[in-house]
Structures are given as structure tokens and as C-alpha cells.
Amino acid sequence: MTNTLKSERVQRVLDSLYADAAQSPFPEHVIGPQAVYPRGSREMFHELRTVYMAIAPSFGQLLYNLVRASKTQNIVEFGTSMGVSTIYLASALKDNGGGKLITTEYEPEKIERARQNLREAGLEELIDFRVGDAMESLKTDLPDPIDLVFLDGAKQMYLDVLKLLEPSLANGAIIASDNTDHDGVESLLEYLRDPANGYVSSSILTAREDRTSGHEISCFCR
Numbered sequence: 001m002t003n004t005l006k007s008e009r010v011q012r013v014l015d016s017l018y019a020d021a022a023q024s025p026f027p028e029h030v031i032g033p034q035a036v037y038p039r040g041s042r043e044m045f046h047e048l049r050t051v052y053m054a055i056a057p058s059f060g061q062l063l064y065n066l067v068r069a070s071k072t073q074n075i076v077e078f079g080t081s082m083g084v085s086t087i088y089l090a091s092a093l094k095d096n097g098g099g100k101l102i103t104t105e106y107e108p109e110k111i112e113r114a115r116q117n118l119r120e121a122g123l124e125e126l127i128d129f130r131v132g133d134a135m136e137s138l139k140t141d142l143p144d145p146i147d148l149v150f151l152d153g154a155k156q157m158y159l160d161v162l163k164l165l166e167p168s169l170a171n172g173a174i175i176a177s178d179n180t181d182h183d184g185v186e187s188l189l190e191y192l193r194d195p196a197n198g199y200v201s202s203s204i205l206t207a208r209e210d211r212t213s214g215h216e217i218s219c220f221c222r
């Protein structure tokens with residue numbers, strides 16, 4: 001059975017990206033106690049345009065498994081950065097026999113680096129890269145239906161992005177949300193956990209170096 005994620009080509013790209021990410025820590029003036037920009041603001045993300053903020057391998061592997069197990073064909077990703085999570089998702093799409101992944105990123109510089117990384121991994125042809133605010137770039141030309149949404153952009157916008165995509169969600173679509181232990185995600189979690197909104201939702205933790213990281217995995221069951 002094919003496993004693109006474990007192929008030498010993809011592993012080489014991921015290893016190199018994680019090594020590079022380790023060399024580009026968060027600047028203190030952007031996210032430390034003396035932060036000069038409001039957390040999650042456009043200005044903060046612009047200052048972080050060379051910083052990865054990539055998902056951990058353990059969560060990436062879970063995303064790969066979700067896409068494979070659900071036989072997903074159409075994915076929308078909110079928050080590309082350098083394309084690390086995009087590589088996990090696209091590897092699974094390829095192993096499903098193909099599909100489409102729309103990914104959205106504020107920063108043109110990051111989108112270009114992500115495009116190059118996906119090209120090196122041999123996955124570029126599966127990706128529709130959209131630059132700008134996701135609330136604009138995801139207004140049109142969505143796949144119908146969307147099988148999986150990955151939320152990993154500005155935390156306070158998760159719920160707005162989900163509501164924008166909701167009319168196009170497949171019955172049984174998966175919503176995978178990262179960093180649900182961060183401030184700003186409360187409104188999304190409240191929405192996903194209210195049965196009246198049509199979701200069945202589970203919170204999980206994955207291991208990340210010496211700590212854990214929170215996620216929500218939800219199914220849209222109309």
C-alpha cells in the first residue's frame with residue numbers, strides 16, 4: 001500500500017523544514033509578555049512572516065490518518081505558513097488517489113515558501129494556494145462538498161471561517177482544529193459542542209516535545 005508521507009522524498013522535506021523551524025524561534029517582542037501587537041492581529045502575523053508555527057509531527061500524522069480513513073477528496077486549510085501541515089494533508093490526498101486542497105495565508109512571502117516546499121515534496125499539483133485574508137479568499141470557488149477543514153490561522157477567527165465554509169460542508173465532514181488550548185478559541189468550541197449546531201465533537205491532546213497540545217476533532221452530521 002502506498003504511503004507518500006513515509007516516502008524518502010516527503011520525509012526529507014519535512015526533516016529539513018522542522019530543522020529550519022527550530023532555528024526560527026518566536027521573537028519576544030511579538031508574543032512575549034512585552035508584546036507590542038494584539039495577539040492574533042494582522043500586524044502580529046506580519047511580524048511572524050519568517051516564523052514557522054508548524055504543527056507537531058504527532059498531530060500531522062493524525063491529520064494524515066483522518067484524511068486517509070475518511071477517503072477525503074476536498075480539503076480547506078486555514079493557515080498555511082510554510083506548508084508543513086499542508087504536506088501531511090496533501091500526502092494523504094495523494095494516497096487517496098487525488099483531490100484538491102485549498103490553503104490560505106495572509107503573507108505572500110510564506111505562500112511562496114510553502115509552494116516551493118510542496119513542489120519539493122512532489123505535491124504541488126494538488127494545492128490551490130490563496131493569499132490574503134481567509135475571510136475574503138474563501139468566499140468563492142469552494143469545492144463542493146468540502147470533506148475536511150483544518151483550522152490553524154488566527155484563533156479568534158476559527159468560528160467565522162467555519163461558518164463561511166459551513167454551507168459547502170459534506171454530511172460527515174471532519175473539522176480538525178489546532179491549538180484549542182489557546183486563548184481565542186472559546187467561541188468555536190462552544191459552537192462545536194452545542195448539539196443544536198449539528199456537530200459531534202471530541203477534544204484530544206497530542207504529545208509535543210516536553211508538553212501536550214490541544215485539538216478538537218469534530219464531525220458535521222446533518
Ligand SMILES: C[S@@+](CC[C@H](N)C(=O)[O-])C[C@H]1O[C@@H](n2cnc3c(N)ncnc32)[C@H](O)[C@@H]1O
Binds near residue numbers: 052078084
Ligand atoms: C499557526 S500558523 C500555520 C501553521 C501551518 N498550519 C503549519 O502547520 O505549518 C498560522 C498562519 O495563519 C496565517 N493567518 C492567520 N490568520 C489568517 C487569516 N485571517 N487569513 C489568512 N491567513 C491567516 C498566519 O499568517 C500564519 O502564517
